[in-house]
Amino acid sequence: MIKNFKWLFLVSLTFIACSDDEVTTKPNSSDGLPLTAGSADFAKYVALGDSFAAGFSDNALFIEGQKTSYPNIMAQQFATVGGGAFTNPFMADNVGGFAGSTTYGPRLYFTGNAASPLALVAGPSTTSITAKLTGSFNNMGVPGAKVGDLDLPGYGSPLGNPYFTRFASTPMATIVDDAVAQNPTFFSLYIGGNDVLGYATAGGTGAGPTSPAVFQSKYDGLINKLTTNGRKGVVGNLPYVNTLPFFTTVPFNAIPLNAAQVTALNSGYAAYNNALTAAVGLGLMTPAEKTARTITFVVGQNAPVIIDEFLATDLTVLNPALVKMRQATAADYLLLSAGGASTQAHLQAGGGTSTPLADKWVLSAGEANEIKVATDAYNITIEAAATAKGLAFADLKSVMNGLISPTGISANGFTLKSQFIFGGAFSLDGVHPSPRGYALIANSFTAAINAKYGSNMAPVSFGDYRILFPPSL
Template sequence: MKTIKYLLLSAILVGFTACSEDDYDYNPAPEPLPELTAGTADFSKYVAVGASFSAGFTDNALFIKGQENSFPNILAQQFAKVGGGAFSQPLMKDNIGGLILGSTVVAAPRLYLDLSGSSPAPKLLNATPTTQLTDVLSGPFNNYGIPGAKSFHLGIQGYGSLNPYFGRMASSATASVIGDAVAQNATFFTLSEIGGNDVLSYATSGGIGMNQVGNFNPATYGGNDITDPNVFAASFEATVKALTSNGAKGAVANVPYITNLAHFTTVPHKPLSPANPAFGPQIPLLNNIFGALNQIFAQVDPSRQIVFSTTAASAVVIHDESLTNIAPIIEGALNASPTFPAFIAQFGLPAEAAPLVAKLLANTYGQARQATANDLLVLPSMNTIGTVNMAVVQALMAQGVSQALAGQFSVEGVTLPLEDKWVLIPSEQENIKTATDAYNQSIAAVAAQYNLAMVDFKSILQTASSTGFADGDFIFTTKLVSGGLISLDGVHLTSRGYALMANEFLKAIDAQYGSNFIAAGVKANPGDYPTNYNKDLR
């Protein structure tokens, strides 16, 4: 009986334990999501106004797949679940990207990620665009994202004759972007990245205030000067006033510090490795050449001294237009030096060439220094550093310098200071920040005045560039190729990045108008969108 008793007790204990373990492992069904509501907003007719980001520009081009994954189109798909209507976009003819005028390519094809080398790198698609600049589409459209548009461009009548991306969708030859957008009588709108191009062309040109680009390029179109903050403020408020004139609600985004983008953070200021067989063996000779100049720099401004390391990476040599031009001091000191004729003799030059060489060195290095961590090199400079500038070679040869010696003194970033267009020096970066801060003050004030939702895109990009920005299963950073947020051109977002942007708009809209897209689980899944497109996509 005792045995039976203990067996029964054991069975009871085992059963109790089993039940406890089942209870512990039990995963209850998730709480049902709330029913989706639009709050006080009406999404039945949605219109997007903006620039490249609104258009879906990615990998340095506009093409169908990128447009289909534009953040306004992603938003429209969410709006459709709460009464939103159709969303029409001015699609390109292909997935090649770019524009042609007749048979002439006026905007290049898209970039793709080339995996054939030792490390993945952006490469221009080897294909000819098929979208004719002069082919005008019949609207109306819902997406008025115009690559290259600055704040004051939106109200220009006839802007289609200046910007082909708007020209192919404008309602008439005299139409303005804002006029066509307002004509759609939208119930809801987004106004995004207005202000970005107002500083971007200045930044991508290395702080050059004059447009030096021949063919149309969305990143530099319309001149490179930073838009005056007062002009921006008036243009932005006029745009919002027009878009809200029928009582429409909307959401706006502020302007990030564009210097956080991969276009300005990818190329290091110290890219010159002594392990490079084209550079390392030349270091002793280079230090000998700059030794003569460094004696002068030490007297005038020691920060200008140029020295290349034999054991670690060295900084490139740049032209800094903010420095006092000491060319006359250099020329005078070299001509007065009794050892200078002997110095140039090592290059096979006669003593009588000393005055010519002194002038050449003075003109070349009068505003030169090595880059520091405070300088930003623009992305295209990676293809220039270390190359021989043949135009400079020819100019030196025209002055009697031998071809071999001219080549030695024409190596970009080494013996030839990188031009202003390749570098953003601190003062130029400060110009960009000052303007951006002023733009954002205006955007915040107008958003408050008109009771609009506002997306803090500036904070999003800052977080992504430092600790990373989370959305779903992804941590987005601003690193080129691997960060997931910035496309191969270093400026525009990836399609996955545009999904993140759409979700941030939904958050802001929920907060302002009482909708519940995020709480109801109605948002984009970033994993459904690519970070780049296959080169075979046409």
């Protein structure tokens, strides 16, 4: 899952250099019985997906992050029951980004300073954006990929996705065809997050979610290719965006105001509120919509004024100043990009108070519902495909929901929650998992594999994986 975030120093994607991972085995099994692969064959495992599969973390792709991707962790588990070598298209360093690029910058790290908690690691990157890797790779996770991109000719061309361009067999090759050409014995497919995430992280601006019909057609096409000759594999469904701290860290009522500020703001919005009352009197608006659109500030914490295109009545024909705006509620999501380290100062500077907060900084309730509807449809397709082809199915939506529960998810004496920075599950970009979060995903996949194919691989321990990368690696 991936988007270019305009928040603090968040920049975007990155890429690759390559080598084999050394796989370490664990002697224990999940049930205390002798280890077995069951009816599965892990001798040649390939992983297809997006930035989650690639090991993207802290808004970058870098070697140590790639080593703790969920496919890499799964390959270590597979090695205990006969799994083979697992190769990755590694980057050249732990800086992240590309040499000389202003678009693909280095990774973030936590400074420990409350005023400026995040910074970029010192560069420069030594990864060339034009360097071409040779050979085939087991981890075919490509940051930024949507479901339709995995079988898109030209996606590996110089005009395509530079992640895939780096290791595509030919410029016109597709990700799924390069995967199948390796004649794998087992696959994992976790794709679809970017089909809603780009719209979500842009505050519901730009192109909307991929239509469910298109998603189904593309996803079923991938599954048909991957399951040729009865090949076994595992797929996972998609979480809701409200499990990601990018959407939940900034509270909906993030603006503290004093009495003087309240008086000035309420005076400024009096004409707008009076116009709403007049619109009800003219039969142009329902009383319920008037109530939803009325703007009133109080001493203490306040919700920002936001643009909401889902409001029913367009009053700009009467007065261009009567735009579709209202104050946010708990059903809306203020993005991390709305304020970064200085959310209150940013909002109080005029965005959300004297003027509406720009649409791109807020995922409104209506936009969030659009994304939920699309995600639900995608998940129906994913589970139906797993059932039809006899594949293992990981209910990652339910797993990720556990991260936003009051108790979180606990194992091995560690608890994971979705809280930004300190929850343990997510990295510093607020979207991609930390190494420990990737371990949670890997364990969820292997548990589904055990249940479907009769294997008994043990889960990895959360304690073996860090939650934050230091500035130097």
